Amino acid sequence: MSQEEYRVLVTSNALAKPACERLELAGISLDFTNAAPDEQALLEAVSKGPIHAILLRGNPPITRRLIEAATSLKIIAKHGAGVDSVDLQAARDAGVAVTTAGEAGAGAVAELALSMIMALGRDLPRLTDRMRSGHWDRGGYQGRELASRTLGIIGVGLIGGRLATMAHALGMKVIAARPGGTPRTEGLPVTAVAFEEFLQTADIVSLHCPATPETSGLIDATAIGRMKAGALLINTARGALVDEAAVAAALHSGKLAGAAFDAFSEEPINPENPLLKAPNVILTPHIASQTVAAVERTGLQTADNIIAALLGTETDPAF
DSSP states (O other): OOGGGEEEEESSSOOOHHHHHHHHHTTEEEEEOOSSOOHHHHHHHHTTSOOOEEEEOSOOOBOHHHHHHOTTOOEEEESSSOOTTBOHHHHHHHTOEEEOOHHHHHHHHHHHHHHHHHHHHTTHHHHHHHHHTTOOOTTTOOOOOSTTOEEEEEOOSHHHHHHHHHHHHTTOEEEEEBTTBOOOOTTSSOEEOOHHHHHHHOSEEEEOOOOOTTTTTOBOHHHHHHSOTTEEEEEOSOGGGBOHHHHHHHHHHTSEEEEEESOOSSSSOOTTOGGGGOSSEEEOOSOTTOSHHHHHHHHHHHHHHHHHHHTTSOOOOOO
């Protein structure tokens, strides 16, 4: 087979121009879907001819049925970090490599998480709402600095590790926990603690772990009940990690002083999601890694993963 015959299915209607050029220069053609394809749309796409790679943008369902239908498939290359929409066992059974490009966007995600921490930590959403309602709190208001507060991170990988370094530079104490295990904190300004101690100690909890059966619903009403009164919750990871109704209830009661979410249980967000009506909350539409530079870096890293798999050079599968 000549290089010109390799085809990549991009699960989106767009890809950064440098990534497209790199793939095309390698003799690899690109087929694009709509912006949010479902399983049926993907099945129709692979039925039109051999597909050798899936460039996975967003989180469309890469099911066993789809993997088995794409008989020429060599690699599923995620344009980002999370692969919870991929049937990993089906990929293993079919001998299909699954790779990620999380490192390329890790700095951007950590930066957004820190921005959320700073905004909530200095009461910006609440103070903005009060000013819009005609209040001027200059006389009686006193806030708290981030320095000396304790940031708790679940998931000290590429993103969580960067956030830990940023927070430490601001004078924060950083702790980490891994439910059912011990987090790897070598080389990071982080203290590992048990999950129970983590919940009771952290002033701010930031989630950066993948969605797995073990982490689904990790922050539920019980976990929130064990957190410090007035704690803040940040989720730039996956919506499945959190019981959103429990968080909304804790915001209304004041148990949580604030929360920020960039990922939700249903995306686009359901208009009935209780977080939309909760006080002192920041909500963004899963854009943590969507900076100009990060999108380009991620596209190029994903392209390189595909080229390595299809052209016979060494590939480093993530799963």
